[in-house]
Amino acid sequence: MADDEFFDDEQELMDAVGRPAEGDAAPAAAPAAPAGDDGRPAPPPFWMVLAIAAVALALGGVVGYLLGASSALASLEALGADEVQQTYATDGGASSEGASDALPEGHPQLDIAEDGTATLADGGSAA
Secondary structure (H helix, E strand, O other): OOOOHHHHHHHHHHHHHHOOOOOOOOOOOOOOOOEOOOOOEOOOOHHHHHHHHHHHHHHHHHHHHHHHHHHHHHHHHHHHHHHHHHHOOOOOOOOOOOOOOOOOOOOOOEEEOOOOOEEEOOOOEOO
């Protein structure tokens, strides 16, 4: 069984605080929270409750926005990476151009010379 010495000591300390020691004057009352008629501390004013609720609501909105934005951004980045990978994928190396040289579908194909000039693959000029 647990030893109750700790609780007995606490009870003695609480009793000692309640009554002044012999020969001492009454201790000065420490300023405490305002008490109601029944001795319990008074609740905070209503405006303070509203202010705390507003701050909590604002913080919840900010945190929710940040979590949602980072989730949406990560989703878009993953989707974008998949599209880029599909766009530049080659069909087993059948193309003579590397994936970095090929333009996406719908763009005119270019021939790039050693000096950096580009011409259309069908013979026109696109410098």
